[in-house]
Amino acid sequence: QVQLVESGGGLVQAGGSLRLSCAASGRTFSSYTMGWFRQTPGKEREFVATISRSGAITYYADSVKGRFTISRDNAKNTVFLQMNSLKPEDTAVYYCAADLLGSARTQIPDTYDYWGQGTQVTVSS
Numbered sequence: 786q787v788q789l790v791e792s793g794g795g796l797v798q799a800g801g802s803l804r805l806s807c808a809a810s811g812r813t814f815s816s817y818t819m820g821w822f823r824q825t826p827g828k829e830r831e832f833v834a835t836i837s838r839s840g841a842i843t844y845y846a847d848s849v850k851g852r853f854t855i856s857r858d859n860a861k862n863t864v865f866l867q868m869n870s871l872k873p874e875d876t877a878v879y880y881c882a883a884d885l886l887g888s889a890r891t892q893i894p895d896t897y898d899y900w901g902q903g904t905q906v907t908v909s910s
Contacts, residue, residue, distance in 0.1 A: 787811050787883050787899040794904030797871055805866040807881030807901055814862040818884040821866045822894055823877035832892040842889045871908045878903040
């Protein structure tokens with residue numbers, strides 16, 4: 786069992802930056818592929834970024850590539866999402882998720898086992 790708690794969301798102007806954190810409970814954090822997803826009202830949850838168990842491999846959605854960076858600190862049971870050059874279309878609730886069996890290539894939300902409660906990111910124009 787893993788519990789995930791996101792933090793770091795907020796209101797920022799376009800072009801600004803935010804850093805999201807996701808703290809995980811339990812002693813097996815390094816066993817999980819971790820991912821960030823986002824969702825806006827009326828739309829399905831979408832893939833943003835994933836990171837392998839060691840942190841060596843990462844994948845990004847085309848819409849955030851070059852602007853967002855996912856990283857993890859296995860000693861601190863935390864995964865991060867550094868978001869730069871934010872755009873109004875990045876506005877969403879951001880969720881972190883943990884996948885015990887899948888790889889970082891797994892970008893389908895339904896395959897992830899555990900989810901945080903989400904943190905709101907709002908980018909004003």
